[in-house]
Structure formats: C-alpha cells, structure tokens
Amino acid sequence: MSNPSRPKTPGRRKRHPSATVLIVGAGFAGLGTAIRLQQAGIRDIVILERAADVGGTWRDNQYPGAACDIPSNLYSYSFDQNPDWSRSFSGSTEIFEYIKAMVERFDLAQYIRFNQNVTDLAYDDQHGLWRASTESGEQFSARAAVMAHGPLSNPSYPDIAGIDRYQGHKIHSAAWDHDYDFRGKKVGVIGTGASAIQIIPELVKDAQKLTVFQRTPAWVMPRPDFETPQWQKQLFRRLPASQSALRKGLYLAHESMALAVIWDSPVTRLAERLGRWHLRHQVRDRWLRRQLTPDYRIGCKRILVSNDYYPALQQPNCKLITWPIARLCENGIRTVEGIEHQFDCIVFATGFDVSHSGTPFPVRGSGGRLLSEDWQRGAQAYKSVNVAGYPNLFLTFGPNSGPGHNSVLVYMESQIDYIVRGVKTILNRNLKSLAVRDSAQQAYNDGIQKRLARTNWNSGCKSWYLTEDGFNATMYPGFASQYARQMKELDLRDYVLTPP
Amino acid sequence: MAKIDLDKMLAKVKATQWSLADIDWDAPGADRITDEQWPRLKEFMADLMWIEHVGARAFAAMAKKAPTDTLRELYSYFHAEEQRHANAEMALMKRWGMLDGDELPEPNINLRLVIEWLDRYSDEMPVYVLGTVVPMLEIALDGALCKFLLDTVDDPVCHQAFEKINDDESRHLGVGFTVMEMQGHGATYTRMVTMAARLMDPRLILGIASYFPLLNKMRDNVVAMGLSEEKLYECMGKFEKIGGRTEDGRRNPWFQIIKLHSRWVVNRDNRLYHTPVDAIVKVTSYIPRRALPAVPSWVRELTYRPTA
Known part of the structure; x- marks a missing residue:
C-alpha cells in the first residue's frame, strides 16, 4: 500500500499542461502580479501556494495585536484601493480580509493551486520552460516564472543553547x-x-x-493611529480621487523620511x-x-x-x-x-529566517546552475528582478529591493509592472528566452553596493538586513521614487533575447 | 598573565555560565558560622555584595562605550555576572539568616555615594577610565575580601559559590588588564593630552571625590572585620604588578594615575592624602540617608532567589 503523503518520484509526477506564467506564492506579491498580468491580457497563469489559503505573511501572522506599521492607505495596492479601512494602521485580520477580497474581486481563485509546496524549480533550456515540482508529486511548467514566496515566510528560532530542552x-x-x-x-x-x-x-x-x-x-516612534471617521469612508467611496490624493500625500511624507532613515x-x-x-x-x-x-x-x-x-x-x-x-x-x-x-x-517573537544567499527550494537555471551557489557570497540581481543565468525568471522582493522608510507595496508595484513588461516582451516577440546580461547585473550591483556603503544600514549595527559578513543584499539605497524610475523602463540592451 | 584573545575569551565566558540553581543553598554547613563571626560577617557580606553591584553598574556603562562588538558583549556578560555574584552573596546571607525578610541590606554611605555617581555619570565616562578603575576595585576589594572570607568561613556552600565567583573574576581581570594594555598602545603625547582634558571634566572630579573616600572607608571596614591591612595592600600591589608588566600597560596614563593613587592609599604616613580623605569619610558618615535621592531602580534587581 502506498503512503499518500510520500512525494512521488520525478518520473511518476503528475504533469500539468504548460502555462504562460507560473507564480510561486499567493501572498500580496503573487496575487498582485496575477492581477496586473490579467489586466495586461495574460490569463494563462498558475499560482502555486504551499498553504490552504491565500495571504502569505498576513495569513500566518495573526498573533494578538498584529498590525501593519505603514498606514493602510499606503499599505495596499494603488490599483485596488479600499475606502473602508477601519483604522489608519489596520490590524492583520483586516489586511488578510483585504487580500481575500482581492482574490474575489479579480477572480483569481481560478489560477491558484493550494497545498502545492514547491520543492524544486528548474529551467529547461531545450524547451525554454520553467518546471516546478511540488511536494504532492505534481509538476507544473510555464514559459516564465515569478518567485513571489516572500522573504518573511519561514519562522526563525533563536540560536540559544538548550532550546529543545524547554518542556513548557x-x-x-x-x-x-x-x-x-x-x-x-x-x-x-x-x-x-x-x-x-x-x-x-x-x-x-x-x-x-x-x-x-x-x-x-x-x-520606537509614536504611532499616529486612529479610527477612520465615517465621513472619510463615504468621501473615499464617492470620490476615489480623494483617497488617491491622501495616498500620494502619505507617499511623499514617507519619502521625506528617507532623509532620516537611509x-x-x-x-x-x-x-x-x-x-x-x-x-x-x-x-x-x-x-x-x-x-x-x-x-x-x-x-x-x-x-x-x-x-x-x-x-x-x-x-x-x-x-x-x-x-x-x-x-x-x-x-x-x-x-x-x-x-x-x-x-x-x-x-x-524572533522574526523570520531571512535567507540572504540561499533560496527556499533549489532553483536551477540555465545549464543546471544553482541559484543558492551563485548567491553564496550574497544575493545579487539586476534591478532586484532578474538574475543572470536564469532566463525568464522574475523575482518579487528580490535582492536590494527592501525599503526602510516607505511601503513595501509601493516597491512591489514597480516590480510587478516591470515583470509584466518582461512577460509581454517574451510573448509579443515570441521569445524562447529573455536573459539579463551578466555585465549589466554586475554594473548595476557595483552601483548599488557603492551607494549602500554610505547608508545608515551599513553604519555598524547588526540587523537582518545584513549577512554575517556585513553584506547588504536586502535594502535599496534610495528613495522609492528613484526605485520606481529605474523600474519604469525595460532596457532590452541589458538582455539577451533568444528566439525559439 | 599573558595578553588574551578577546574572541576566545567571549566564547569561554559563554560556555562557562552557571546559575544560582546549580547550588543547593539548603545543604548542610550553615551552622558552621560561629555566633562570634555572625554580626561582623553580616556587615562584611553586605559590603561585598554592594561592591559586586557597583562593579556591575560600571560594566554596564563600559558595555555602552566599548570600542569593539566583542568587548561590548564581554562587558554585557560581565555586568550580568557581577550581578550574579551579588545575587549569590545575597543567597549566602539568606542562608545564614542575615536578611531581614526580603529587604536589601543597606550599603555604607560611601558605597551609596559611588552608586549615586555611577548612576548619574558613568555612562558619560570614557571606557578607559572605568576600564582601569574597575580592575583596581576588583583586584583590591573583591580579591582581598573574597580571600578573607574563604580563610575565615568554613561553610562548604560558601566555598562552592566562591569557587565559581572567583573563576568569573579571573576572566574579568584577564580582560581588564588586556584592555588597559590596549589603551597604552599608541602615541604617549596624545594620550596624555586626552587624559588631561578628561581630568578637567567636573563629572570625573565628582567621581574621584567619591572613589577616594570609598577606598579608605573599605580599608577601615576591612580592618574592623579583622583582616590585616597589609593583605588589602598586597592585593593592591598585584594591580601594579600585573598592570605594569608590559610597556603598553605602563604607557596607559590611567594605569599610572591609579597606581600612584594606590601608593598613596597604601602609605599610611602620607598625611597629605589620608588626613583630608579620612576627614571626608567622617563627614560623609553624617550625611542623613533621607538627604540622598532615592536608590536607582537597578538596585532593586538584586535577588537571593534562584528562580523567578
């Protein structure tokens, strides 16, 4: 009798037909990418989610008092604003509800495959396809893959002697x-x-x-948290431009904080x-x-x-x-x-296991190269989204895309729109692969590291932003608007375009 | 004592931690304290406990200012370890029936003044000033008092506790003298000018004004308890011997100044020093307790209970 939970051998995997885009993770990033792809007319999408529900970090972080420390009007997507936030800084339950409602509003459930924990993601050079194997023994493939698994998804326990001895x-x-x-x-x-x-x-x-x-x-700074007055909700519902204006104001206020934080x-x-x-x-x-x-x-x-x-x-x-x-x-x-x-x-309350160099599962690029090996000395990517040697692979919240002063979703939107442009380029030009040049990635990172050296993050304290050796593969050293500007254009000169 | 590798020392400190719960405070032997010993020992233990606590606060200040991550962490551990010593000594007092319920024993007035100064100013002091004074206090007061205690008290639990305490203290001293030598490394002129500037800091002058009478007061207490003055001086001599064993150590101006001061303390014929300082000890003994501000809250962290 076979054990149903035992992973099947690769040869016996259930293969699904190829999709256009495969997304790993149904959290904010994965769902946002699906929405924007859908809005660009790309609907052949598969989202692999390891849990039985959407929401990622907001599904998992439901501890008492859990809330966002960025105002909700900024910690939400500009293309799906919510006029009904109950507070200026909403709790995790409300954010989780917002994400679930987003799935319904944009009819995303059709793309999501729940309980599919990816164990391996590999690029097939011959066919120009990314193949994801999952713990349940299935295999999914697509022309492009988006890693949206999130950096803060695996709980981390501190390295304290005797941690297993505690009986309580x-x-x-x-x-x-x-x-x-x-x-x-x-x-x-x-x-x-x-x-x-x-x-x-x-x-x-x-x-x-x-x-x-x-x-x-x-x-610890004061938190300007208050209940949203009813009139504000009504105003936002009747006049969505007023909510966009508030969002813009919040965005600029946070941008100014970069001068203190970065x-x-x-x-x-x-x-x-x-x-x-x-x-x-x-x-x-x-x-x-x-x-x-x-x-x-x-x-x-x-x-x-x-x-x-x-x-x-x-x-x-x-x-x-x-x-x-x-x-x-x-x-x-x-x-x-x-x-x-x-x-x-x-x-x-010891945070997450932030991988600065590894990946949550083996990611094999062109010629079978391993991303964790390429990133052994610190993760690097081109504009935080593409990695040389990994054609048609896109990252959300990739290396050096973290903000210290603004909403991560602002950065995410820029990444998502960049990814959509990349996927559209592959489709419109009918490319087998779109691969960033090593030299472009190198030049980009040299600039980033040079700029990082002058930031507060690299001023001597120990934080999860840095590797043990003090390498900063996490943060973006600039304003959110600078980041958005660099992501506005997909410069094809930095890529190798391979026809079928 | 050879110059030590601070990273290895940190690893060793982490690997050799002990708790009050490792000692059976109810084990037999408490009755070996004689009736004659008891009242003097009670005062002695209170002083000793407070000196550990003062050392703890000084290490806390040094942890804030340490020039490297390793030293910062070492001082954080030493801060806690001094507190552990004070807790263990309080547990011994509890075992010997010297505590009045949960009340903390009162520190003598000179210790009280030093506590007040540490609480107000120690965080502002350069790490090397405290880094030189603390080894002196540890080697002289702690060292002499502990030795006296072990020579006169026959309780095996006391010996068990002090074996652990002394192991910790030897590591504190090892780091202390290494840091003093680190400070001595470099251009003499610059160090002298920096030191002269520091000496004019009124906060430091206040510190010196509370440190001088403390040493004389402790000397008086030690003599009153039956320890020969010479034993205290022998311990102070160790500071001079170990601190001055290398050129770097000798070049540290703070070492020179503390050494000079310890020579004054040891020389009872130095009336120029002892007459005014003894007078201050006397005058300070008249300061009414209520005239002092409330004890800082870190004092209330002390406990004789192995578990919380």
Missing part, C-alpha cells in the same frame, strides 16, 4: 496558537522587534506575569530626538529608559512604531529583562545574572 508550551509569533489560554499564566517573550512590541501590550492584559527578554533595544543627515538627528522624546514621555524611570535607549544610529535597524509598548512594559505584571540569556532549561530561561525564570509558555 512554545509559540512562535508567525504560527500563533489561538487555542492557548494565557489567563493566569507565567509567560516569557523572547524578542523586542516589530512583532514583539505588538504582542506584548496584548499579552500583558491576560498573563499573570509577563517577562520580556530584550537583546537590543529598538528605536542616510545620516540632520533629519536623522531630529528623528532620534523624536524617538528619545517618545521614550522620555512614556517612561519615567531612568534605568528602564536607559535599558530601552538604542545605542545605534536610527535607521540602521528597522524602526518600530507603537504607543502602547512602553506603557505595557511598565505594568505591574510585566518585567523587562536585559541580561543575556545563558540557555533554556526544562522550566524556562536561565539568564547570566544567575536566575532561572520559569514559565508556563514562551513566546518566540
């Missing part, structure tokens, strides 16, 4: 256990990053005792003052303030926004621990000051 309940912020009742429990939270500062104010309401373990304090400028000092003011305003105790004061330049790591994190830490049932963690033990966490902190549950 463990929860990761990106895989929340909604059945666990925190009431009356002693809870430890490891991490004080973007997820943690949203979880902590919620958990402190229920837990008997909440202990927060911090390694590096982050810059480069070291007088505006950086102002931003640091604001951060320190926020801390002083909310925390009276001098020592606690010292513990929460970052010792790196603002912008070097992700900037957080919260109005209720600092107050939560000062609740009588909450304690901030800044001692280094020595190890985890059966009952809890032992810190270097010699105390064993015992817990019923430990929450790991």
Whole structure:
C-alpha cells in the first residue's frame, strides 16, 4: 500500500499542461502580479501556494495585536484601493480580509493551486520552460516564472543553547496558537522587534506575569493611529480621487523620511530626538529608559512604531529583562545574572529566517546552475528582478529591493509592472528566452553596493538586513521614487533575447 | 598573565555560565558560622555584595562605550555576572539568616555615594577610565575580601559559590588588564593630552571625590572585620604588578594615575592624602540617608532567589 503523503518520484509526477506564467506564492506579491498580468491580457497563469489559503505573511501572522506599521492607505495596492479601512494602521485580520477580497474581486481563485509546496524549480533550456515540482508529486511548467514566496515566510528560532530542552508550551509569533489560554499564566517573550512590541501590550492584559527578554533595544516612534471617521469612508467611496490624493500625500511624507532613515543627515538627528522624546514621555524611570535607549544610529535597524509598548512594559505584571540569556532549561530561561525564570509558555517573537544567499527550494537555471551557489557570497540581481543565468525568471522582493522608510507595496508595484513588461516582451516577440546580461547585473550591483556603503544600514549595527559578513543584499539605497524610475523602463540592451 | 584573545575569551565566558540553581543553598554547613563571626560577617557580606553591584553598574556603562562588538558583549556578560555574584552573596546571607525578610541590606554611605555617581555619570565616562578603575576595585576589594572570607568561613556552600565567583573574576581581570594594555598602545603625547582634558571634566572630579573616600572607608571596614591591612595592600600591589608588566600597560596614563593613587592609599604616613580623605569619610558618615535621592531602580534587581 502506498503512503499518500510520500512525494512521488520525478518520473511518476503528475504533469500539468504548460502555462504562460507560473507564480510561486499567493501572498500580496503573487496575487498582485496575477492581477496586473490579467489586466495586461495574460490569463494563462498558475499560482502555486504551499498553504490552504491565500495571504502569505498576513495569513500566518495573526498573533494578538498584529498590525501593519505603514498606514493602510499606503499599505495596499494603488490599483485596488479600499475606502473602508477601519483604522489608519489596520490590524492583520483586516489586511488578510483585504487580500481575500482581492482574490474575489479579480477572480483569481481560478489560477491558484493550494497545498502545492514547491520543492524544486528548474529551467529547461531545450524547451525554454520553467518546471516546478511540488511536494504532492505534481509538476507544473510555464514559459516564465515569478518567485513571489516572500522573504518573511519561514519562522526563525533563536540560536540559544538548550532550546529543545524547554518542556513548557512554545509559540512562535508567525504560527500563533489561538487555542492557548494565557489567563493566569507565567509567560516569557523572547524578542523586542516589530512583532514583539505588538504582542506584548496584548499579552500583558491576560498573563499573570509577563517577562520580556530584550537583546537590543529598538528605536520606537509614536504611532499616529486612529479610527477612520465615517465621513472619510463615504468621501473615499464617492470620490476615489480623494483617497488617491491622501495616498500620494502619505507617499511623499514617507519619502521625506528617507532623509532620516537611509542616510545620516540632520533629519536623522531630529528623528532620534523624536524617538528619545517618545521614550522620555512614556517612561519615567531612568534605568528602564536607559535599558530601552538604542545605542545605534536610527535607521540602521528597522524602526518600530507603537504607543502602547512602553506603557505595557511598565505594568505591574510585566518585567523587562536585559541580561543575556545563558540557555533554556526544562522550566524556562536561565539568564547570566544567575536566575532561572520559569514559565508556563514562551513566546518566540524572533522574526523570520531571512535567507540572504540561499533560496527556499533549489532553483536551477540555465545549464543546471544553482541559484543558492551563485548567491553564496550574497544575493545579487539586476534591478532586484532578474538574475543572470536564469532566463525568464522574475523575482518579487528580490535582492536590494527592501525599503526602510516607505511601503513595501509601493516597491512591489514597480516590480510587478516591470515583470509584466518582461512577460509581454517574451510573448509579443515570441521569445524562447529573455536573459539579463551578466555585465549589466554586475554594473548595476557595483552601483548599488557603492551607494549602500554610505547608508545608515551599513553604519555598524547588526540587523537582518545584513549577512554575517556585513553584506547588504536586502535594502535599496534610495528613495522609492528613484526605485520606481529605474523600474519604469525595460532596457532590452541589458538582455539577451533568444528566439525559439 | 599573558595578553588574551578577546574572541576566545567571549566564547569561554559563554560556555562557562552557571546559575544560582546549580547550588543547593539548603545543604548542610550553615551552622558552621560561629555566633562570634555572625554580626561582623553580616556587615562584611553586605559590603561585598554592594561592591559586586557597583562593579556591575560600571560594566554596564563600559558595555555602552566599548570600542569593539566583542568587548561590548564581554562587558554585557560581565555586568550580568557581577550581578550574579551579588545575587549569590545575597543567597549566602539568606542562608545564614542575615536578611531581614526580603529587604536589601543597606550599603555604607560611601558605597551609596559611588552608586549615586555611577548612576548619574558613568555612562558619560570614557571606557578607559572605568576600564582601569574597575580592575583596581576588583583586584583590591573583591580579591582581598573574597580571600578573607574563604580563610575565615568554613561553610562548604560558601566555598562552592566562591569557587565559581572567583573563576568569573579571573576572566574579568584577564580582560581588564588586556584592555588597559590596549589603551597604552599608541602615541604617549596624545594620550596624555586626552587624559588631561578628561581630568578637567567636573563629572570625573565628582567621581574621584567619591572613589577616594570609598577606598579608605573599605580599608577601615576591612580592618574592623579583622583582616590585616597589609593583605588589602598586597592585593593592591598585584594591580601594579600585573598592570605594569608590559610597556603598553605602563604607557596607559590611567594605569599610572591609579597606581600612584594606590601608593598613596597604601602609605599610611602620607598625611597629605589620608588626613583630608579620612576627614571626608567622617563627614560623609553624617550625611542623613533621607538627604540622598532615592536608590536607582537597578538596585532593586538584586535577588537571593534562584528562580523567578
């Protein structure tokens, strides 16, 4: 009797007919790409999604308090604006609902194959096709492939001694256990990053005792969060141009923040003052303030926004621990000051396993070359979208496309439109392959790395933006409008066009 | 003591962590403290615990200013380890029935003034000033006091705890002296000018004004407890010997200044130093506790409980 969950051997794989475009991932990026392709008249699309639902990171990150730290009117697609956002910064449930509604509005369900976890993506030089094998033993192929699996999709656990010895309940912020009742429990939270500062104010309401373990304090800025007034929703519905105008205003406001976040400028000092003011305003105790004061330049790591994190830490049932963690033990966490902190549950708000050089599954390009090997010394791409040696392959949120100051969806839209232009070029010119030149990729990256050297991200702190060796393969060193401008044009001189 | 590889030292520090829970604080032997010893030991332990705590705060300040990531992390660990020592010493006090419920023992007034200074100004001090003073305090006070304790107390749990504490301290000193030598490396003139500028910093002058009487006060306490003054001076001599063993070490102006000061302390005939400093010790003893600001909240982090 055969085991149904066992992956089938390649020879026995169920082969699906070739599509025009194959997209890996049905999160914001994958669905956005499908919409724009559809609007360009390309409908022969297959989206492979490893889970049973759409939504990617917003499907997985449903922990208490989960919300976006970019205003919703900017953290949404310009081609699918939502007049009904309930707050200026919406919660993850609402964002998840927006994504699901997008699937319905644009009739995307027809393209999506759920529970198809891609295990291998390989380019067939002979036929000019990308072939994706999945865990369920099926094979999908297409003329072009889009990797939209997202950089923040695999939960990461910290490298702490004894992590497997802990016998109590463990929860990761990106895989929340909604059945666990925190009431009356002693809870430890490891991490004080973007997820943690949203979880902590919620958990402190229920837990008997909440202990927060911090390694590096982050810059926390005030969050201008408010409920959307009814009149605004009506205005946006009746006059969509007013919402576009607000979006534009928010976009420009965020663009100006690049001066504080990306480069070291007088505006950086102002931003640091604001951060320190926020801390002083909310925390009276001098020592606690010292513990929460970052010792790196603002912008070097992700900037957080919260109005209720600092107050939560000062609740009588909450304690901030800044001692280094020595190890985890059966009952809890032992810190270097010699105390064993015992817990019923430990929450790991330790972010995601960001791969700076590898890929989530083997990606084989022309001649069988492996992307993880090509990226061994740090990921590189041309304009963050194409990689030399991997014809007809497009990336969303590829190397050096991350913003530190603006909505990631703004960048994503530029990438998606670039991808659509690329796919249309392949179709209109009936190309077997569209392959970026190695020299073009090299020249592009030389420029990027030169510019990155002058940014705050490369100013000496350790962050997930950098590899262990300090190579920045994550961020784009410029304004969002600069990025959009470079993505406006598909310069065919930088590509090799191969006819069938 | 050879100059050490700080990266290897960090790995070693991480690999040799211990907790209060590793020690059975209820094991037999607590009754070996004699009735005669008990009251003096109570005061002694309180002082010792506070000195560890002061060291902890100094390391916290150094962690903020450390010139490399490795040193920064080492100092963060040392900060926590000094706190662990204070916690362990408090656990011993608890074991010997020296704690009044959950109340923290009171520090003497000179320690209290040093705590106040550390809390206000230590973060502003250059890492090398603290980096030279801390080894002195560790080797002289910590070293002398620990030795005295182990010579006079027969409780096996005390010996077990101090074996671990001393292992930690030897690593702290190893790093401390290496850093002092690092500071001595470079052009003498520049270092002297920088130091002279620092010495004019009123915050540092205040620090010196609280550090001088602390040493004399501790000397008096040590003598009152029955430890010979010479043993304390022997330990201070070690600072001079180890700190000055290399040319780089000797070239560190802060080492020279602390060394000079320790010679003044050791020389009881130096009236020019001891008369005013002893007078300050006396005067400070009249400062009413309520005249001092509330103790900083980091003081409340101390605990004798192995689990929380």
